[in-house]
Amino acid sequence: MIKIYNTLTASKQEFHPREDGEVGMYVCGPTVYNYIHIGNARAYLAFDTIKRYLVYKGYQVIHVQNITDVDDKIISRAAEESTTAGEVAEAYTRAFHEDMTALRVVPPDVEPRATEHIPHMIEMIRTLIERGHAYEVDGDVYFSVESFPGYGKLSKRNLGEMRAGERVEVDERKHHPMDFALWKSAKPGEPSWESPWGQGRPGWHIECSTMSLEYLKMGFDIHGGGRDLIFPHHENELAQSEAYAGSEPFVRYWVHNGFVNIDQQKMSKSLGNIILIREILQHYSPDVVRILTLMSHYRNPIDFGTEALEDAKRAFDRLDECVFNLTDFLRRRAGRQPQPARTQREIVLTDYLFDAQRRFEEAMDDDFNTAKAVAVLFELVRELNVYLVEQETFETPAALAIVQHGLDTLLKLARVLGLFSVVEEQEECIPVSELGAEPAGVPGTDKLPHPQRLIELLLDLRAQARARKDWETSDYIRARLQDMGIKVEDRRDGARWRKI
Numbered sequence: 001m002i003k004i005y006n007t008l009t010a011s012k013q014e015f016h017p018r019e020d021g022e023v024g025m026y027v028c029g030p031t032v033y034n035y036i037h038i039g040n041a042r043a044y045l046a047f048d049t050i051k052r053y054l055v056y057k058g059y060q061v062i063h064v065q066n067i068t069d070v071d072d073k074i075i076s077r078a079a080e081e082s083t084t085a086g087e088v089a090e091a092y093t094r095a096f097h098e099d100m101t102a103l104r105v106v107p108p109d110v111e112p113r114a115t116e117h118i119p120h121m122i123e124m125i126r127t128l129i130e131r132g133h134a135y136e137v138d139g140d141v142y143f144s145v146e147s148f149p150g151y152g153k154l155s156k157r158n159l160g161e162m163r164a165g166e167r168v169e170v171d172e173r174k175h176h177p178m179d180f181a182l183w184k185s186a187k188p189g190e191p192s193w194e195s196p197w198g199q200g201r202p203g204w205h206i207e208c209s210t211m212s213l214e215y216l217k218m219g220f221d222i223h224g225g226g227r228d229l230i231f232p233h234h235e236n237e238l239a240q241s242e243a244y245a246g247s248e249p250f251v252r253y254w255v256h257n258g259f260v261n262i263d264q265q266k267m268s269k270s271l272g273n274i275i276l277i278r279e280i281l282q283h284y285s286p287d288v289v290r291i292l293t294l295m296s297h298y299r300n301p302i303d304f305g306t307e308a309l310e311d312a313k314r315a316f317d318r319l320d321e322c323v324f325n326l327t328d329f330l331r332r333r334a335g336r337q338p339q340p341a342r343t344q345r346e347i348v349l350t351d352y353l354f355d356a357q358r359r360f361e362e363a364m365d366d367d368f369n370t371a372k373a374v375a376v377l378f379e380l381v382r383e384l385n386v387y388l389v390e391q392e393t394f395e396t397p398a399a400l401a402i403v404q405h406g407l408d409t410l411l412k413l414a415r416v417l418g419l420f421s422v423v424e425e426q427e428e429c430i431p432v433s434e435l436g437a438e439p440a441g442v443p444g445t446d447k448l449p450h451p452q453r454l455i456e457l458l459l460d461l462r463a464q465a466r467a468r469k470d471w472e473t474s475d476y477i478r479a480r481l482q483d484m485g486i487k488v489e490d491r492r493d494g495a496r497w498r499k500i
Helices: 038-056 072-080 085-102 118-130 204-216 227-245 286-294 306-331 344-365 370-393 399-416 451-467 471-483
Strands: 003-006 011-014 022-027 060-065 134-137 140-143 180-185 200-202 220-226 251-257 260-262 486-491 494-499
Touching (some): 003 251, 022 038, 022 204, 038 251, 072 085, 118 140, 118 180, 118 204, 118 227, 140 227, 180 204, 180 227, 227 251, 286 306, 344 399, 370 399, 451 471, 451 486, 451 494, 471 486
Parallel strands (some): 022 060, 022 220, 220 251
Antiparallel strands (some): 003 011, 140 180, 180 200, 486 494
């Protein structure tokens, strides 16, 4: 049974979705006015891992993640760039998608944009006014926090002690300082829509309530985001949604990831230490970024300094090296038939592989504890490396089957965490005889052998050069392969290669 820490109850709870075998999950998406930084990305990586594990456990996950494409920050950026809010939103939405693809984050099943749901927001606001939970002042509409007795139950704040939050504007026209905007009257030059209260645009909080209810309905399973969203955003979402529906719960499990520090300091604009994802990916692979987030529990704070990234790189290199060694072992024995006879050592190792999967699942079932799950992966790496060393001395008949089982187990569990997730299905190799001798530019010349075959051919030519003691040609081939991202390692039993 999966247990999830629910921010609403401040405790771990057994996970019982609304519908058997199906999970509805809403994650607050980006406000598209800039490139995303590592603080933003941590949330998307955390919930990507949660989604992958739920799918692994057999759930059908309906993942909704919005795009906030109308907001004060978008309007300000448009003014800075002498363009329109729509053009800013479109440009940074594309950039967001590029960054998510680079991080190998699985896209949501539904990605609604706020501007596509304005009529639904207007209808929700109208209902809140009718039920006495909202009021209009000079074309602005505010939610009355005093009308909702449960206000503060998510963030554990007392309404009487609250002060205006980061995104809550202090306005003397409000009935209470914490009343928040549902609808903002239009200002000159800003995007606006017609409403019963005049031209204007929706407030930030109403957007997520409307879109989550539109696609997942009341009482959906998981609402996710960073801890910074607990108040005021998620608190306000909860209040207006339950006030609108006249029932509870709006969400069954509220899940929040921890903050990000840079070199042990809080990431902030004032410190000038905000790092964009696309900047990090210029120096580190997506797997390194992922494994750094995975080595801490998603609810804990995490440091993304240089030292932490270098530690993560070394950690992933160990994992990658093991995958390479296992794959190389199998590649060198391609065509052999695995033998069923196993030694006692191999029986114990096989049991260990099944036990590793069990312990991995136990860790992930405990509130998605990726830190413990990653520890299981590295224990598995150590055991498989020891076995490969043993096979160098004396290769046992069942080694092929054992190594294949080990590789399959390691990759299956790693991919649940999003590691090695870009490994693609190999295309069918095209025999050289089918290529013909058509000149360049003639149809058919785009048919090429599989890249691996070309690499093997170059290594064969290099081996011949080395046999002739033609070190210049040998070094040239090795250097050119290195330029193309292929590392060649010379061993006593021949050369092997891997992507870098």
